[in-house]
Amino acid sequence: MGLQEDNRHLEDADRKYIWHPFTQMKEWEEATPVIITEGRDSFVKDSYGRWYLDGVSSLWVNIFGHRKKEIDEAIKAQVDRISHSTLLGLSNAPAVELAEKMVTLMNASFGQTQVPARVFFSDNGSTAVEVALKMAFQYWQHLGEKQKRSFLSLNNAYHGDTLGAVSVGGVAIFHEAFGPLLFPTYKAPSPYCYRCELGREYPDCGLFCADKLEEIMKDHHSELAGLIIEPLVQAAGGMIVSPPGYLKRARELCTKYNILLIADEVATGFGRTGRMFACEHEHVIPDIICLSKGITGGYLPLAATLATEEIYRAFLGEFKDLKTFFHGHSYTGNPLASAAAVACLDIFTKEETLSNMLPKIALLDDWLRNMQALPHVGDARSRGLMAGVELVPDKTTKIPYDWQEKVGWKVAYHARDNGVIIRPLGNVVVIMPPLNISIENLGRMLKVLRDAIISVTA
Numbered sequence: 001m002g003l004q005e006d007n008r009h010l011e012d013a014d015r016k017y018i019w020h021p022f023t024q025m026k027e028w029e030e031a032t033p034v035i036i037t038e039g040r041d042s043f044v045k046d047s048y049g050r051w052y053l054d055g056v057s058s059l060w061v062n063i064f065g066h067r068k069k070e071i072d073e074a075i076k077a078q079v080d081r082i083s084h085s086t087l088l089g090l091s092n093a094p095a096v097e098l099a100e101k102m103v104t105l106m107n108a109s110f111g112q113t114q115v116p117a118r119v120f121f122s123d124n125g126s127t128a129v130e131v132a133l134k135m136a137f138q139y140w141q142h143l144g145e146k147q148k149r150s151f152l153s154l155n156n157a158y159h160g161d162t163l164g165a166v167s168v169g170g171v172a173i174f175h176e177a178f179g180p181l182l183f184p185t186y187k188a189p190s191p192y193c194y195r196c197e198l199g200r201e202y203p204d205c206g207l208f209c210a211d212k213l214e215e216i217m218k219d220h221h222s223e224l225a226g227l228i229i230e231p232l233v234q235a236a237g238g239m240i241v242s243p244p245g246y247l248k249r250a251r252e253l254c255t256k257y258n259i260l261l262i263a264d265e266v267a268t269g270f271g272r273t274g275r276m277f278a279c280e281h282e283h284v285i286p287d288i289i290c291l292s293k294g295i296t297g298g299y300l301p302l303a304a305t306l307a308t309e310e311i312y313r314a315f316l317g318e319f320k321d322l323k324t325f326f327h328g329h330s331y332t333g334n335p336l337a338s339a340a341a342v343a344c345l346d347i348f349t350k351e352e353t354l355s356n357m358l359p360k361i362a363l364l365d366d367w368l369r370n371m372q373a374l375p376h377v378g379d380a381r382s383r384g385l386m387a388g389v390e391l392v393p394d395k396t397t398k399i400p401y402d403w404q405e406k407v408g409w410k411v412a413y414h415a416r417d418n419g420v421i422i423r424p425l426g427n428v429v430v431i432m433p434p435l436n437i438s439i440e441n442l443g444r445m446l447k448v449l450r451d452a453i454i455s456v457t458a
């Protein structure tokens with residue numbers, strides 16, 4: 001078969017056999033899918049040989065781009081030893097090595113005491129969150145605080161797609177359909193300054209959203225096992241950057257009201273915000289931290305939930321006490337994924353990733369400031385190398401584009417025609433390039449996005 005027939009076959013077979021995530025398949029079937037066949041550094045190539053800049057790090061995971069030599073080699077070397085063995089009743093060397101490395105990282109980021117330093121592995125962000133919720137719930141049960149079994153989460157939060165994670169989520173368009181299946185939770189206002197649901201303005205508000213958070217805690221702390229929060233940036237909710245001091249207040253309130261702070265750093269972890277973990281920016285130490293996405297550099301599915309020693313110790317007891325944490329997945333601690341993660345974490349030191357991000361963060365910040373002047377850019381916000389540009393038809397009223405207009409998608413398609421792949425969140429254009437993207441490629445990407453936004457909103 002020639003390239004043309006090969007491609008026709010792939011496209012037809014995709015439309016015929018695959019059910020794509022978060023996708024209206026009727027529309028998908030009517031269009032021609034872009035099929036990626038290869039990647040290199042910050043670029044991916046489609047089946048016709050066209051290269052694109054990977055502007056969202058393949059859904060926020062490929063933090064070092066594609067075909068990163070060190071990770072390629074680590075996986076190949078591990079394949080020659082063993083590809084999978086279980087952590088149920090056994091252990092394996094790469095999982096041990098990774099757990100040790102992660103705890104070292106936690107200590108470097110947060111200090112030596114009371115940091116989350118017990119590693120529970122799973123395989124995706126949603127399961128990392130499920131694990132955190134179950135741990136927090138059971139922790140209080142073991143302490144005899146039987147009524148502490150509810151959770152507090154934020155409007156616009158996204159913690160994954162499994163039912164526990166959806167229960168603590170707050171993005172209506174993703175979550176409403178499953179309402180009857182969810183457990184009830186308390187919801188606090190989203191720290192979303194551009195569209196403050198309390199009608200206040202930062203900084204005059206004095207963090208009124210945190211006061212509201214406190215109100216809920218004050219009334220319900222006796223029932224609350226934990227507060228789950230995406231530190232600094234509510235990512236899938238629309239790259240919503242919380243005002244300075246909000247996270248710190250949340251930590252203080254959790255301590256004051258004896259509620260566990262669960263930091264979902266699935267999106268923000270591993271350098272994305274310019275520090276290893278977003279919590280570091282406000283010197284906040286969570287009780288439980290959920291990590292996934294960037295952990296293997298986007299090579300293999302892996303996640304980790306880390307809890308403090310204090311939480312861990314509550315689960316210790318005699319076999320008959322049934323204090324065991326009854327949770328586990330078939331691929332928990334998969335050796336290939338663990339080996340990839342070890343190699344990925346080493347790159348941060350070897351390439352001084354975080355300090356090399358600084359000029360790129362500065363470039364992105366400059367660009368966002370300029371974008372803010374455009375007639376249809378309502379808000380341009382970022383933290384580190386994660387950014388969102390929120391488009392509005394009218395900046396004075398801030399009334400959003402009708403979601404059915406798919407203005408974000410129009411920008412994405414325009415950008416794709418010009419060699420840049422992005423994926424919007426509603427009316428928010430998302431920028432999440434690999435952390436090691438060159439400054440030239442970042443500049444190029446931002447130019448394409450600016451042109452796309454101007455042309456689509458004209």
Ligand SMILES: *Cc1c(COP(=O)(O)O)cnc(C)c1O
Pocket residue numbers: 124125126127129158159160161230235236264265266267268292293
């Ligand atoms: C992506 C994401 C998740 C879910 O991760 P999956 O691997 O897609 O299950 C959870 N929390 C946050 C903050 C995320 O960004």
